[in-house]
Amino acid sequence: MNRFILRLYVTGNTSRSERAIENLERICRVQLGGRYEMQVFDVIERPELAEDDRILATPTLIKSLPPPLRRISGDLSDTEKVLVGLDLQPAASGYEERS
Amino acid sequence: MNDAIDNAPVQKLETGIPGLDLITQGGLPEVRTTLVTGTAGSAKTIFAAQFLAEGVKRGENGVFVTFEESPRDIRRNMRGLDWDIREWEEDGRWAFVDASPQPDELVVSGPYDLGALMARIENAVTRTKAKRVSLDSLGAIFTQFSDAAVVRRELFRIASALKRLGVTSVMTAERRDEYGEISRFGVEEFVADNVVVLRNILEDEKRRRTIETLKFRGTPHQKGEYPFTVVPQEGIVVIPLSAMELKQGSSNIRIESGNAELDKMCGGGFFRDSIILVTGATGCGKTLMCTEFIQGGAKKDERCLLFAFEESRDQLFRNATGWGVDFEQMERDGLLRVECTYPESMGLEDHLIQIKKTIDEFKPHRIAVDSLSALERVSTLKGYREFVIGLTSFIKYKEIGGLFTATTPSLMGGSSVTEAHISTITDSIILLRYVEMLGEMRRGMTVLKMRGSMHDKDIREFTIDGTGMHIGKPFRNVSGILSGFPQQVALDELARLGGLFNPED
Numbered sequence: 106m107n108r109f110i111l112r113l114y115v116t117g118n119t120s121r122s123e124r125a126i127e128n129l130e131r132i133c134r135v136q137l138g139g140r141y142e143m144q145v146f147d148v149i150e151r152p153e154l155a156e157d158d159r160i161l162a163t164p165t166l167i168k169s170l171p172p173p174l175r176r177i178s179g180d181l182s183d184t185e186k187v188l189v190g191l192d193l194q195p196a197a198s199g200y201e202e203r204s
Numbered sequence: 205m206n207d208a209i210d211n212a213p214v215q216k217l218e219t220g221i222p223g224l225d226l227i228t229q230g231g232l233p234e235v236r237t238t239l240v241t242g243t244a245g246s247a248k249t250i251f252a253a254q255f256l257a258e259g260v261k262r263g264e265n266g267v268f269v270t271f272e273e274s275p276r277d278i279r280r281n282m283r284g285l286d287w288d289i290r291e292w293e294e295d296g297r298w299a300f301v302d303a304s305p306q307p308d309e310l311v312v313s314g315p316y317d318l319g320a321l322m323a324r325i326e327n328a329v330t331r332t333k334a335k336r337v338s339l340d341s342l343g344a345i346f347t348q349f350s351d352a353a354v355v356r357r358e359l360f361r362i363a364s365a366l367k368r369l370g371v372t373s374v375m376t377a378e379r380r381d382e383y384g385e386i387s388r389f390g391v392e393e394f395v396a397d398n399v400v401v402l403r404n405i406l407e408d409e410k411r412r413r414t415i416e417t418l419k420f421r422g423t424p425h426q427k428g429e430y431p432f433t434v435v436p437q438e439g440i441v442v443i444p445l446s447a448m449e450l451k452q453g454s455s456n457i458r459i460e461s462g463n464a465e466l467d468k469m470c471g472g473g474f475f476r477d478s479i480i481l482v483t484g485a486t487g488c489g490k491t492l493m494c495t496e497f498i499q500g501g502a503k504k505d506e507r508c509l510l511f512a513f514e515e516s517r518d519q520l521f522r523n524a525t526g527w528g529v530d531f532e533q534m535e536r537d538g539l540l541r542v543e544c545t546y547p548e549s550m551g552l553e554d555h556l557i558q559i560k561k562t563i564d565e566f567k568p569h570r571i572a573v574d575s576l577s578a579l580e581r582v583s584t585l586k587g588y589r590e591f592v593i594g595l596t597s598f599i600k601y602k603e604i605g606g607l608f609t610a611t612t613p614s615l616m617g618g619s620s621v622t623e624a625h626i627s628t629i630t631d632s633i634i635l636l637r638y639v640e641m642l643g644e645m646r647r648g649m650t651v652l653k654m655r656g657s658m659h660d661k662d663i664r665e666f667t668i669d670g671t672g673m674h675i676g677k678p679f680r681n682v683s684g685i686l687s688g689f690p691q692q693v694a695l696d697e698l699a700r701l702g703g704l705f706n707p708e709d
Binding site for chain 2: 117128183184186
C-alpha cells in the first residue's frame with residue numbers, strides 16, 4: 106500500500122481547528138496505521154502555502170499522495186465523506202469507532 | 205470598527221477610468237466596497253481589472269481575487285487592452301489571488317469557513333502594499349461552495365477585513381436581467397453600501413452599453429444611465445454626457461467660411477468655436493460647402509479634419525478637384541486629414557471615441573463631418589442624440605470650428621432626425637434647398653440661424669460650377685421654398701404685399 110501525504114490547513118487555534126486535527130488523527134490511526142505523513146498549517150502564519158495549494162476554505166485537507174490529489178473541506182466530522190475523499194474503503198473498525 | 209473613520213465624510217478615490225470619475229463625482233467611495241453588477245458579457249471583469257490597472261498606472265498597487273477565470277486567462281484577455289499584467293506582477297505592483305475553481309472535486313465534511321481565502325487576500329495586500337482590491341465575480345464562489353449562508357457570512361467578513369486594511373475595493377456579481385433584482389444570491393444586501401450597474405441592452409437590434417451608479421451611501425453621484433464602450437488598448441470609456449459642464453468659452457473671432465458671399469450673409473464669417481449645421485437634400489451642395497470650408501481654413505494655414513461617412517477618399521478628392529480645390533496638396537502641406545469610415549463599422553460610442561482620438565492627435569482648427577445624418581441609422585434615437593451632444597460639446601470645449609452636414613429625407617425639404625435633434629445644439633443653421641421653377645431645378649440657400657450675429661434673411665439662389673459655389677440674388681418671386689412647396693408669386697402681387705408693410709412709400 107502507498108504512503109499517504111496529507112496537509113491540513115486551519116485558521117488559528119480555534120475549537121474547529123482542534124476538532125479537525127483530532128478527527129484526522131483518529132481516521133488516520135484507524136484507517137492508515139503508520140502509512141501516512143501529516144502536516145498541519147495555520148493559514149494566518151503560512152498564507153503563501155495556502156496560496157500554492159489554492160486553499161479557500163478552512164479547515165481543508167489535501168491528500169497530495171497517492172494520486173489523484175484530493176481536497177476535503179470542513180472539520181472532518183463526517184468520517185464517511187472523508188474516507189470517500191481519500192479514496193479509502195471504510196475499514197470495519199472505523200465504523201465501530203464512529204458509533 | 206473605528207468610530208473616527210466611520211463618522212468622517214466619505215472620501216472618494218479617483219479611479220482613472222475615463223469618464224467614470226465624472227459621473228461618480230470624484231470616483232468610488234474610498235476604503236469602501238463597491239458592488240459592480242451586470243449580466244453576462246456586461247464587461248464586469250474588464251471593470252474589475254481596469255480599476256486595478258488605472259491604479260497601477262498612478263502608483264497604487266492592486267490585488268485581483270479571481271473566482272471565475274484563471275489568472276492566466278485574465279493576463280491573456282487583458283493583453284488586448286495593452287495592460288502587461290505579467291510585468292506588473294514581476295514589479296510587485298499587481299498580485300493575483302487565484303480562487304478559480306480547481307479541477308479536482310471538492311468533498312465537504314462538516315462545517316467550514318473561508319479563513320484561508322481571507323488570509324491569502326490579506327497576505328497579498330500586505331505584500332504589495334495594495335490600495336485597491338478587485339474580487340471577480342462573487343457568483344462563482346456560490347457555485348463552488350454549496351452552503352450559501354456560509355459564503356454570505358464569509359464575504360461580509362472579507363468586506364469588513366478589506367475596510368480594516370484600508371483598501372478601496374470592487375466586487376463584481378452577476379444578475380439575470382438588465383432591469384430586475386440587483387444581483388444573484390442577494391449579494392448587495394450584505395456586501396456593499398455602494399452599487400454600480402453595468403448594462404448591455406439590446407434595443408432595436410443594437411447593443412448599447414450603459415453604466416449607472418445605483419447608490420453611494422452618504423455621498424453624492426450623478427443619477428441615471430450613461431453610455432460607455434470598451435475601446436481596444438484602453439478599456440472602458442464612459443461617456444458622461446449630461447455630467448459634462450457647459451464651460452466652453454465663447455469667442456467673437458470670426459473665421460472664413462470659404463465662400464466670400466456666404467461670409468457676408470453670416471455677417472462676416474462663422475464664429476471660430478461654433479457649430480454650423482448644413483442641411484439639405486442629397487446632391488444639393490453640402491459636400492461642396494464642406495470642401496469650401498476646408499479650403500477657407502487651409503488658405504489661412506489652419507489644419508482641417510474631415511470625417512466622411514458617405515463617400516470614399518477617392519470620391520472626395522475627385523469631387524474637390526471638380527470644384528477647383530486640391531485636397532492632395534493640402535494633405536502634403538499637413539493642413540488636411542481625411543478620415544473615411546463606414547457608419548456601420550462600429551457603434552456610435554466607438555465612433556465618438558475614435559473621432560475624439562483623431563482630434564486629439566491632429567489638433568485641427570476646423571472640423572467637417574459629412575454627413576452627420578449618415579450615423580443616424582447605426583443607433584437608436586437616444587444613442588444618436590447622446591452622440592451628437594458628446595461630439596459638439598467636445599468640439600466646443602476644444603474651441604474648434606465645426607461644420608456638420610445633414611441630409612434631409614425628401615428632395616424638396618422637410619426636416620431630418622438630425623435637424624430635429626441637434627438644431628438647438630448648433631450655433632448656426634444653413635439650409636440648402638432645391639427650388640422647382642418653371643420646369644427647372646434650381647438651388648436656394650438661407651442662413652436660418654446665426655447665434656450672436658446679424659445675418660442675411662434672404663433665400664438666395666446659388667449655382668455650382670468648376671470653381672465652386674456662387675451665391676446669387678434672392679428669390680424674390682417665389683414663396684414656400686423652405687416648406688418644400690415653392691410657388692411663384694406674380695411680381696405685381698409682390699409689390700402690393702411689400703406696400704402693405706411700408707405705408708410711407
